[in-house]
Amino acid sequence: MSTPSGYRRISVDSSRSREILHVDSFAFAFTVPAKDEDFLDRMMPWDRARAIEVADESRGTPGTLAAVHASFAFGMRIPGGAVVPTSGLTWVGVHPGHRRRGLLRDMIDDHFERSLARGEAISVLIAAETEIYQRFGYGLAVTDCHLELGRGVGLRDIAGSSELHVEVDTASADKHGTIIREVQAQAQRPGMFATLAPQTIADTFMDLEIDRDGAEELRIVIVREGARPVAWALFQRKLDWTPSGPAGKVRVRTWGALDAKATHRLVSVLCDFDLMSTTSMGSFASDDPFLTLLKDIRGAKVAVKDKLWLRILDVKAALEARTYSADADLALAITDDQLEANARTWRATITNGAAIVSATTDAPDLTIAAQELGAAYLGGTSIIQLHGAGLVTEHTQGAATALSNAMAGQGQPASNLYF
Ligand SMILES: CC(C)(COP(=O)(O)OP(=O)(O)OC[C@H]1O[C@@H](n2cnc3c(N)ncnc32)[C@H](O)[C@@H]1OP(=O)(O)O)[C@@H](O)C(=O)NCCC(=O)NCCS
Incomplete structure (x- = not known):
């Protein structure tokens, strides 16, 4: 299929950052305050950012952006342990005034062509709505087990876990980005991103006030064995004073751990903050050994949902x-x-x-x-x-x-x- 008439495909650089934000804020229904508008400059992979521009007056003001998308360059672990170049489709948005004219379909063609030209045999994405991408050949390759754990969650003992060293800090891409890279590089499960572009680190640490919903700024827990980092979690706490006392919530945004011993230590810390009563934490594989350490799997309120959709190019x-x-x-x-x-x-x-x-x-x-x-x-x-x-x-x-x-x-x- 070709680009719908009245539009043209273009590459976009950081000089058009605000216009991209404009399209995506309309598509995803959010508003970024002027003081934070430069966040896209740091986390957009500009050499892989694309848009569809109005080309003639039949579609609006020529030169206006109607749709945008980009992709992150990942090295993804696959069965057998190889790490392969993978194109992570992201920031897909069509301005509501240009919907259902085939712009997404054209951007998908564009994404496939450019990914293949770069030698990426696989594309992955996280879907805003599950139905959108199946028509383009994306299959559900990775599911996500989400747990909601109570304060002081009951865990069976695992040798050596309590001896692991813990640090808690305010999250900083500059200070902690290398720790995340180091742990990711050793993650062996298929689907894990073992190598990350700098923009992915910036994206992972992004902490906009509009996303906080009254919670604190982004924090990090790091678990070490000796000097070596073996687990980390980015999290935010939100305090809630109820008539019966404090009942705050810990939301773990994302985390990684090298084994069950490290996960045990990480979860023990995340479930034992003062004034907090629950900790929500996703990204567990359904056969993660850690799950067998939960004394009360029923109380963990396990929920499974889609995570990574994968397209073989x-x-x-x-x-x-x-x-x-x-x-x-x-x-x-x-x-x-x-x-x-x-x-x-x-x-x-x-x-x-x-x-x-x-x-x-x-x-x-x-x-x-x-x-x-x-x-x-x-x-x-x-x-x-x-x-x-x-x-x-x-x-x-x-x-x-x-x-x-x-x-x-x-x-x-x-x-x-x-x-
Ligand atoms: C979802 C979105 C990108 C679709 O863009 P679009 O240009 O309107 O899509 P197209 O006109 O190219 O439609 C392509 C096909 O997808 C279908 N489709 C589009 N959006 C869909 C949705 N939300 N659910 C189910 N099907 C959808 C269309 O019906 C069309 O089907 P067909 O070609 O088989 O008839 C756009 O509506 C949007 O930006 N939505 C809000 C942000 C968002 O969800 N982005 C995706 C992030 S992962």
Whole structure:
């Protein structure tokens, strides 16, 4: 599809920061006070920022921005441990005066073309509304377990946890950014961003007054083993005086930890601030070992929701980059409405954990759409589950089980950052 008539695609630099903010503040219904308007300058990856501009008077004042999007450059961990260049779609907004004219569809084409040209075989995003991106081949690859924990949450003991050293400070990208980088780089679960652009650090530490809703400024907990950081959390407390006394809330915005021992120490601190009665904390994988340390899983009010949506942009490159749990030799018919180069039958020959993928004219053993392949890619959703739901079609008996066994991960994927 081409850009709708009366509009044109452009790259935008920091000189248009306020105009971008204008479009996104209309799209996402927020207002940034003038004193904070420069925040976008720090966290926008300008070399990857794009817009759609009004090109003629039939659509408004020529030169006005109608829609914007950008992407973060991530190095994402995938099954087998490799870290692959990944394009994290962000800041997608269409001004309400230009909605439903195909501008998002055109921006998605633009995003796919530019990501592929940079050698990024995978795109990921966090969806404002879950329905929007599935039509573009994004599948739900990572879910998020959210816990609401009471003060002094009951945890089973884990050796060595109480000896870990804890610091609590006001969060600062300059002071603490390297700590987050260090812990992220060691995170092994598929879906975790192991390398981050400087703008992602700025975004992670962003602390606008309009987002605080009466809470304190952004704080950080750092857990160390000796000098080595093993866990961190960015959080805010909001005090609430009720007739029966203080009942403040701790909101953990984002956190990372290298193992259950470090998570135990981190959560113990976050659930034991004076005057606070609850701590809400997401980003747990459903099989995170820490969850088995909760004495009262029912009391943790576990809620599961979507987190990372994943789009495979280059089938061959993406399938060859990860490793596999079982041998298989299958002809996979991929359906893909946006990226023609993917939409064909591919033979995946998987031996000793590695796949060789090449186009074939053989009859397919299985038909799978880009969206389902994206959902299964990190090992979080099984092909058997998708087949059971009628979303994968088997032409050769046993093909779904064979692919499922091959793509099965060692554990659930996870994703802890917002972007
Ligand atoms: C969501 C948004 C980007 C859509 O932009 P748009 O230019 O109106 O979208 P398009 O006209 O290109 O629509 C493309 C398709 O998506 C569908 N669609 C658009 N927004 C949708 C939504 N919120 N829910 C479900 N479907 C949606 C359209 O119906 C259309 O479907 P079709 O092509 O299959 O008929 C825009 O409305 C917006 O900025 N919303 C507020 C901010 C937001 O949610 N941004 C996304 C951040 S993750």
